[in-house]
Amino acid sequence: MADLIYPELPGLAYNLTKRPIMSTLGVDDPSPSGDEVRVRQYQNPLWEFDLIYEWLYDDATETWGTLTALPYHQYQALLGFFLQSAAAWQPFLIHDSTDSHVEAGALTVTVVGGTKYSQITRNLGGFDESILAVNGNPQIFINGGLAIEGTDYTWDPTLAGFTASGVSWDGQYITWITDPGIFPVTATFDFYFLCRFKKDDTDFEKFAQSLWLNHKVELRSVRRRNAA
Secondary structure: OOOEEOOOOOOEOOOOEEEEEOOEEEOOOOOOOOOOOEEEOOOOOEEEEEEEEEEEEOOOOOOOOOOOOOOOOHHHHHHHHHHHOOOOOOOEEEOOOOOOEEEEEEEOEEEEOOEEEEEOEEEEOOEEEEOOEEEEEEEEEEOOEEOOEOOOEEEOOOOOOEEEOOEEEOOOEEEEOOOOOOOOEEEEEEEEEEEEEOOOOOOOEEEEOOEEEEEEEEEEEOOOOOOO
């Protein structure tokens, strides 16, 4: 089943809370010598989003400001999506308009058993994060020249997660057919965040004729690893 895509609705407030989460094992009190032992748990962060909807029309004749074509009015579109996802049960894709594009991002070529792979990543201030859901097909470049899918590399958007001796990836990747050599490899692509609702309930408040609001829709990203 294809992933659901979170609806883009015009009543979303400008203020957005976005929270990266990492995990560390360790003890708060150091040993008598003062040494601390800590173990990093996450290769990549999980993300949390707090979304505020200042207004949602429940009038089917009112379409002002709708960003995408919707089969239902705005209040029902968000409520129905919450129910389709069975609240916190079913993951879905969300487009973050503030963070959804990578332009000529550097990729690393990794050799596993004689085959070369490149994980699809994006760089955040020096940190390379795995991409779990590319939106469409990535454009891959070798030394600035466009590589050809099916000739230079293969790309399967259904594959996410890769594990081999000394290698463990969370996200999506390409498999090289031709050898890119020592030339720099880059990628340009759009991407989604893979999320679920953080809780099994959410509050809608009617504050005027045909108008509702939701003070906080809480989302949390999830992992996806479906290939060995």
